[in-house]
Amino acid sequence: MTSTVLGNVRPWGGEAVDIWLSGGQISAITPASTASAGGARIEGKGLLALPGLINAHAHVDKSWWGLPWVSYGGERTTQGRIAHERAERAGLGIPSVATTTAVLREFLRHGTTAVRSHVDVDLGVGLQGIEYVREATAAFDGAIDVEIVAFPQDGVMRRPGVLELLDAAAAAGANTIGGIDPASIDRDPVAQLDGLFEIAERRAVGLDIHLHDHDQLGAFQYELIIERTKRAGLAGRVTISHGFALGELPAAQRDDLLDALRDAGIGWATVAPIGSAPLPWSAMRDRGIPIGLGTDGIRDLWSPFGDGDMLRIALNFARLHGLRSDTELGYAVELASSRAAGYVHRAVHDLAPGAPADIVLVDAENVPDALVRVPRRELVIGGGQVVVREGELVV
Template identity: 70%
Template sequence: MRSYRYGARVRRDLGLCSGAVASLTLANVCPWGAAPVDVLIADGTISDVVAAGTADTSGVTVDGGGLLALPGFINAHAHVDKSWWGQPWVSYGGEPTTQGRIAHERAERDKYGIPSIDGATAVLREFLRHGTTATRTHVDVDLGTGLRGIDTVRAAAAALDGAVEVEIVAFPQDGVVRRPGVLELLDQAAAAGASNIGGIDPASIDRDPVAQLDGLFEIAERRGVGIDIHLHDGGELGAFQMELIIDRTRRAGLHGRVTIAHGFALGELPAHRQAELLDELGEVGISWTTVAPAPSAPLPWRDMREREITLGLGTDGIRDLWSPYGDGDMLGIALRFAQLHRLRTDEDLTRAVRLASTGGGGFVHRPAFDLAPGARADIVLLDAENVPDALVRAPRRRLVMAGGRVVARDGEVLL
């Protein structure tokens, strides 16, 4: 029986954790629970994967001790600019509605120094500690903060020397057309390098879905960026807005560049309506992200998979003025997805973990992300018997590698 104890020979080069190494070998690990292999890494990229014990280990070597190896997790929907992680506890307040949370956040964020470089850095460090090495994060852009949040998140990512790759969505949390000037800010963010612009509930927040979507798609076409829209509205109201987004995507030729986040309505609709929408979503390449909240209706994820609709998982906010919950662990989100959708078989439990890792690659421009040659060397080692065991126990990450560097060990960030 395989031993899952962590290998004692962790590194030969004392500088391995603090800087890049041109080449190294991660020896004796079990990718996705398969037979042991040695992973060869050059310039931060996996160059080859060979049978364990066959690699040249005369150079810098990290002994994986036969542990389970997974690709670095990808958080496809985060809000790293808004957390009070690391600060004194903040009690929940305000009204528990979308409009109520927006108003409460606007009133209270300055008191808690949101956004701040320290706050965003603390969240990204938690991501790393749990094995997340890339994220798509929504960053608030509004008349109160301007583009300051984007600068803050970029500075936080730089503070970690790129260990967590960050893709930014300029996000109009307080609405788009109901706040004159927000469209101009989104346009400025896109011009300044934001990969995506966001939207939020075109019908219930702006109460003018045509105007919001026309404005967003015009910027996306002109600036060559993607669109990532929060859609909380349920039932037929949510379905109506999905149809509008599908139509705009088709007319703008933005196939594969539009994402719907949350999209709770999809799980609430009868099967025939789901099928109609899924056919169109698949046709225009609209992707989906979910945080799998417990009270929501399960998504038709198998039907989405059959239609090749990309589905990613995310943490949403972590200890912010919307919710006191969250710890940045994508295995926890994958477990919540599995529980919400009543997954039981080893195959399905493994698919839930893939949603939190390889399945999220497209959201951060990593279409071929896995433990394979050519991929960035982002690797997580866990003391687990297999992938389903890792999912249900969420054991401490024994080692996290980002871009070929060891950045966390035994739950401690080394940067």
């Protein structure tokens, strides 16, 4: 099998090396040289190298990226946003292969090579959105991986038939099914969670539950999820997304919940929104509770914001949580790359032999410099193929 060498790069800002790529994986890392040993050589010019970025919470089926500007509308509540989206999405051709492709191109341009995307499953679109996302992803020929979370944005129990759609999605290959605000959306947290966990256990899939509810209402639902995760033996397969309440609870209650989340093997995903209560990130890190970062939706009917750049999301996380030291700033970048491997079912995602050949080069002195300046991606390799040069897509 022919090898390619990415020569003269600095992994995580360290000493210059050559990274050897073969069969979509990193096959070896050797001291920097000028040789190609008979294979193709890509000159890295001494640039800083990072693993491909991982978006652990996206909605690639929802965006109007690439379409004419869509003005923000509807009521500014979760229920209001859901209603507005349902009323307007068909007129914008959402979901579709074209709009999903436009989002994935932006992700790649910014160095994201793996995505965990919630894809709407409801009585209006059925499973069509999942098919569109799969078709759009396949066209990139392995340059970007997308793991699908079948997501009931409009609720579960209040929409009879949605549980059956989630079950069908799991049977058809979705790795994960989702839930949303069991208390405030469905107003029946026990029924929603029991239904979701039954499918997850029977179909051997993961769960990723959006929880926007605050304070004690949020904490109550964490407890329900912890109980069911332990009972179903789903450690390592359950994620709470957003989870705003965790940063709002009294310290003693929060610490007890963190211990319970650790013992249950539950992870967290956050988009680090401005104005939210900071997560107890260091206590989570010390307990080994995974944290994944994501863009959420970008330019969709919920919000006009976002550009798909995970390095910028990592910067938002750092600023929201008051990170300052080089080690802390480096940790934020790790959350958007190597530490997020489990969210896309990868055993390892790093600049190391055996890892996927997903690599991002930036012109930066070190990792903290790359984080705070968010420079353009000079080169992006996804699945072993060059997909971006000097900030522009070449696929």
